[in-house]
Amino acid sequence: MPQSPIRKLVPYAEMAYKQGKTVYHLNIGQPDIKTPEIALDAVKVHSLDILAYTRSEGSDEYRNKIANYYSQHDIHVSKDNIIVTTGGSEALLFAFGSVMDTDDEIIIPEPFYANYNGFSTASGVNIVPVISKIEDNFALPPIEEFEKLITPKTKAILICNPGNPTGYLYSKEEIKKLASIVKKHDLFLISDEVYREFAYDGVQHYSIMQEEDIAEHAIMIDSVSKRYSMCGARIGCLVSKNKAVIATALKFAQARLSPPTLAQIASEAALQTPQSYFDGVIEEYVARRNTLINELEKIEGVKVAKPKGAFYCIVELPVKNSDDFAQWLLESFDVNGETVMVAPAAGFYSTPGVGLNQIRIAYVLNQDSLKKAVNILKEALKVYKD
């Protein structure tokens, strides 16, 4: 199993704390935004006297309400198209297990969410990367690039929309292009849409589930973790209109018995969160993004692709190896007792040697902290020698 590039520097951060340093965490997508009270209250006042298992596919009430939430986003599904999972992570594992056998191949635009490496290793399948570039702002590579990679072992294409770690938001046209490829080659299109609400600059998110033509091919991954800042609830879901996919994923769900019961109660209540909550959250993230990008662009030799969604960006640095740089920041550098923790980007690629001079930044801190953190990066780059 590959190590998580997001978590592997934790021991160095702990050493920095022991030395009394403050560490700005730009490495992990743990939002500092408050969870909606309505979700927390639902757990406080529940009327259960036995904390029992629920159905393996999740409670009927919750799945009905998720279907209703999707209909407000022009995604028309019923509870029978939904399996509630223990986070989006488990939904991804179920999707991989349901549509691929060992040694099958899945095409993923890279850089991609690093744990896709872990899920594919766990499922015994091979990732075939198609490279998207910082110079193109991480736009989808041309269709021909995908088609060149399709072999008899290819079973699926996986995208993340909006993207972690790139912040890229796929256009309707790009989704249509992907739809045409999966139809032509009879593949599954798995779309990780856990950041759906986080689409900026007035651009509407367009889901693969809105492409009625590929209903049999489409599998959507979702989660409450980021939408409601409920990462610890561990609730997500897998959505597909393909009955065989749902029947197979259900077998995986039965093997692990049930998604967490209390967290389903919280997640069901969270669905009542008013639009004003999201408006406030989006406004905050846009302000953070703008501050971060402005500050980064002031640093000589730094290149950054402006994210259009989610809360991450890939930053190219004038260093040879960002793994070493990130470790050095924690071990040997500070500005007035403060330093930063970033995620080296090589772990977000499966092509060896790519992304070595890049880092991923999660802008999950307030604007003041972001400014301080970028200033630390700037000062560090002045003195760092690789």
Ligand SMILES: Cc1ncc(COP(=O)(O)O)c(C=O)c1O
């Ligand atoms: C793109 C993406 N997919 C899936 C997940 C999994 O999240 P969870 O299991 O908390 O739903 C994450 C978490 O950061 C993510 O960034």
